[in-house]
Amino acid sequence: MTDYTETQELILASAKKHFLNYGFKSASLRKIVSDAGFALGAFYEHYKAKEDLFCTLLDKTVQGLSSILIASPITRYLGESSNAISAS
Template structure:
């Protein structure tokens, strides 16, 4: 890509970011993006076929990184010997959440788009996807506890869904409101302690 092409692309990205942050994906105007970028519509279509493609270009890497980090943490925990899983329940997930928080704070605009302005795109499903991953991991862990001979009560699936989505919404509140990172780190620590204790009680541990 030539220097001129790179400059044009940067102008389009900058204009797109501002338009999407202000109006959200659905209400964003491609005409305004092109005008703000100072390029022609034809120049825009030389890079992207639609505003949807532009939105994806702005957030896809961050979205994929987040889900990959979360999946990898769940797999890391599942790969532990079964006898060691109970003692590492909060450690692996805690390290993952801390890493995700730091990453999100390095990309606050992109995550504001994902969390607040992505309705109408596939990126609006971040919490749903994370909930699905967490739910499966929870069921797998309950089976591990049962295999270890521990008493495990049956957990109502609706309560389970409420608690898991509530946990992620709590986590993302810090990012959405752009709380100072120092305060966000403290809140994350408290949140982890709260949810870990609650899950331990529900799981009968």
């Protein structure tokens, strides 16, 4: 039996695949949930609508990109450059 977080992650992984392959409008909520291995009721325990699922996926993507940018050498370089400029 899967726990709450694992169910949510499995639905998100399936949604990512479907949104990338079919686009938001054509991605079927029933197919997303079915491919994740759940019934539609499990979806509604985690999300209110397909839009909510998409926004959650988008938020996770932006957070991942932000952490990559923060850790990148160019960001550190730009940060050092802006500190040098503001110190002068």
